[in-house]
Amino acid sequence: MRREHARIYVALVVLLAVALLLSASVGAFTYTPARIATLASQALGLAPATAADALDRNVFIQLRLPRVLLAGLTGAVLGVSGTLMQGLFRNPIVEPGLAGTSAGAAFGAAFVFVFGSTAFTRPLGTLAVPVLAFAGAFGATMLVYRLSTAFGKVHVFTLLLAGIAVNAVCNAGTGFLSYVARDPQARNITFWNLGTFTTADWRGVTLVAVCFALCFGWALRAGKALNTLMLGEDEATYLGVDPRRLVMRLLVANTLMVAVATAMVGVIAFVGLVIPHALRMLRSSDYTFLLPASALLGALVMEIVDVVARLVIPPAELPIGIITAVVGAPVFLAILLRQTRQGGAWLQG
Amino acid sequence: MVDVHGVSYAVKGAPILRDVSVRFRPNKLNVLLGPNGAGKSTLLKIATGLLSPTAGEVRYRLPDGARTLGTLSAAALARTRAVLSQHVDVAFPLDVEDVVLMGRYPHYGRTPRARDREIVERALDQVGMLDFRARAYPTLSGGEQQKVQLARVLAQIWNADAPDDAPRTPKALFLDEPTASLDVHYQLHLLEIARALREVDCTVIAVLHDLNVALQYGDAFVLLDGGRVALETDDAAAIPRELLERVFRVRADRAVDGETGETFWRFRL
Numbered sequence: 001m002r003r004e005h006a007r008i009y010v011a012l013v014v015l016l017a018v019a020l021l022l023s024a025s026v027g028a029f030t031y032t033p034a035r036i037a038t039l040a041s042q043a044l045g046l047a048p049a050t051a052a053d054a055l056d057r058n059v060f061i062q063l064r065l066p067r068v069l070l071a072g073l074t075g076a077v078l079g080v081s082g083t084l085m086q087g088l089f090r091n092p093i094v095e096p097g098l099a100g101t102s103a104g105a106a107f108g109a110a111f112v113f114v115f116g117s118t119a120f121t122r123p124l125g126t127l128a129v130p131v132l133a134f135a136g137a138f139g140a141t142m143l144v145y146r147l148s149t150a151f152g153k154v155h156v157f158t159l160l161l162a163g164i165a166v167n168a169v170c171n172a173g174t175g176f177l178s179y180v181a182r183d184p185q186a187r188n189i190t191f192w193n194l195g196t197f198t199t200a201d202w203r204g205v206t207l208v209a210v211c212f213a214l215c216f217g218w219a220l221r222a223g224k225a226l227n228t229l230m231l232g233e234d235e236a237t238y239l240g241v242d243p244r245r246l247v248m249r250l251l252v253a254n255t256l257m258v259a260v261a262t263a264m265v266g267v268i269a270f271v272g273l274v275i276p277h278a279l280r281m282l283r284s285s286d287y288t289f290l291l292p293a294s295a296l297l298g299a300l301v302m303e304i305v306d307v308v309a310r311l312v313i314p315p316a317e318l319p320i321g322i323i324t325a326v327v328g329a330p331v332f333l334a335i336l337l338r339q340t341r342q343g344g345a346w347l348q349g
Numbered sequence: 350m351v352d353v354h355g356v357s358y359a360v361k362g363a364p365i366l367r368d369v370s371v372r373f374r375p376n377k378l379n380v381l382l383g384p385n386g387a388g389k390s391t392l393l394k395i396a397t398g399l400l401s402p403t404a405g406e407v408r409y410r411l412p413d414g415a416r417t418l419g420t421l422s423a424a425a426l427a428r429t430r431a432v433l434s435q436h437v438d439v440a441f442p443l444d445v446e447d448v449v450l451m452g453r454y455p456h457y458g459r460t461p462r463a464r465d466r467e468i469v470e471r472a473l474d475q476v477g478m479l480d481f482r483a484r485a486y487p488t489l490s491g492g493e494q495q496k497v498q499l500a501r502v503l504a505q506i507w508n509a510d511a512p513d514d515a516p517r518t519p520k521a522l523f524l525d526e527p528t529a530s531l532d533v534h535y536q537l538h539l540l541e542i543a544r545a546l547r548e549v550d551c552t553v554i555a556v557l558h559d560l561n562v563a564l565q566y567g568d569a570f571v572l573l574d575g576g577r578v579a580l581e582t583d584d585a586a587a588i589p590r591e592l593l594e595r596v597f598r599v600r601a602d603r604a605v606d607g608e609t610g611e612t613f614w615r616f617r618l
Contacts, residue, residue, distance in 0.1 A: 090440065224454050231437050231451070237399055239505070240427030240455045285441035 005289045012296035019303035023068045027310045067200040071306040072299040073208045077261040079298020082272025083290050084254045087226035095272035096258045098163045103170035104140025105262035108132035110177045110189050134259035140166050192266035194319030204264040211260040215253040223288035268321050270328020350375040350552040356405035365391045366576045374569040378553045383573035389556045397432050397523050427455035430521040431502035435529050446482045452504030472504040491530045508549040517550040524555035540566040561613045
């Protein structure tokens with residue numbers, strides 16, 4: 001590991017720790033760090049659990065803590081996912097929202113919300129939402145990938161147009177489902193399409209954590225191979241990488257973690273775009289550095305966004321997707337403008 | 350080192366190569382010549398293992414015997430041969446050093462060893478780009494980028510100064526019209542570097558367009574025409590004028606350099 005990389009890792013870890021603490025303390029209930037320590041030690045059985053603290057403890061352990069962890073995990077998933085997809089598509093404008101992954105996952109999940117009690121989804125039980133979200137996400141992402149790489153090279157316009165088309169189809173499907181849905185389900189879908197951490201529970205945290213650990217571990221080993229892909233598929237092959245196998249492997253890993261995270265928290269756009277972009281500007285596009293760094297920075301950013309979401313319009317909360325879109329969309333346009341201005345290489349690369 | 354046996358290649362039934370057999374001279378600079386569409390690049394891609402031939406096979410003669418390309422693992426192949434393409438674009442900010450280090454990827458696992466870093470440095474030094482090691486690759490000029498790519502492929506098959514006098518393993522370097530975007534000084538510089546590889550057990554196979562440069566630097570020549578081998582020779586002077594005129598559809602005259610006494614060709618339509 002290079003020294004400058006190590007310095008960035010350390011800075012990110014420190015900032016993330018601060019953000020986690022901040023996120024754990026603010027909200028409808030405020031917990032001071034000392035209070036958090038007391039409640040945590042009580043919950044872990046290290047200190048005697050007092051009846052006076054029971055409500056506080058329950059709110060903290062059952063509501064606040066899962067929410068903080070889910071926000072961090074989701075941020076990490078989206079950051080790594082953006083990095084992976086930009087590596088696979090060899091283009092810095094790709095992210096799960098653009099490539100159809102999120103919309104496909106939303107469509108699959110909405111299907112379960114509306115037809116949750118039919119014979120088709122019942123055998124899957126509580127895993128029905130993540131499983132169908134994965135199916136939708138994988139189908140949509142594969143379609144965008146196939147369309148945009150149809151002529152060997154990834155062309156930025158083909159990629160954008162394919163993304164628009166596939167997103168439109170998925171959104172139409174989700175829209176149709178919310179139209180035919182009865183009221184509580186429809187509200188669920190709308191709410192969830194904007195991204196939210198209010199429904200966080202320990203089951204969701206566990207599921208996202210396990211998927212993230214698996215997929216991230218898998219992705220980390222592909223750092224070198226993703227680097228060679230930056231030179232083009234032929235050069236990667238000359239360096240002993242099988243681009244087709246690499247792309248399939250990483251598309252599956254990426255889609256799995258994004259779909260499961262989306263199934264839990266809904267659609268959160270632009271995080272996957274901004275995180276890797278910021279890191280590329282900060283240091284370099286070396287994927288052996290970008291992958292761990294984007295997990296850390298993604299988690300950090302998502303904690304901050306979640307804190308803002310809780311503080312802006314109390315006692316209500318702002319949907320996460322609204323904040324990320326307001327911040328992320330201008331960044332997206334800036335990258336696109338620069339890419340277009342730089343001409344040839346960027347457009348075809 | 351690299352033997353091509355009865356290779357044919359067709360795209361949608363249209364033949365590109367027809368029954369091509371070539372024994373490239375080991376530890377020599379082999380030049381593939383021929384007009385556009387003769388199948389030079391296709392033959393190169395088949396010999397490197399990027400494309401699979403429709404018929405025939407390619408064998409690499411290695412210390413443990415001759416191996417058909419299909420039986421070599423991708424990693425072992427990457428440690429044996431490297432390919433310099435015409436031009437490599439990178440759309441992302443990446444340090445020159447990181448690009449060259451990719452040449453060492455087939456040789457190490459998670460983290461590069463000190464030896465890999467040393468080879469990167471020496472390869473950059475050899476192409477005269479050591480001062481650019483910390484520069485961002487996309488900010489370099491086309492010629493500078495090509496030098497960095499040369500350093501990368503040199504690092505991939507680095508055979509000089511093997512530690513502990515270990516026996517060298519034979520390597521192959523393929524060059525696919527590498528001088529297309531280069532000025533004349535760097536064209537010659539690149540070919541000098543390629544020629545020096547003969548001393549370290551490396552076979553060089555190059556597609557070159559400039560006939561005079563090819564004849565000046567090459568040790569062995571394979572002339573392709575219409576997907577067939579029209580001529581295979583080690584002697585530049587043995588290439589008949591009529592053959593050149595027919596294959597390249599030009600008029601050719603042999604001229605003599607007054608200073609060096611070397612012969613060269615002058616072409617007219």
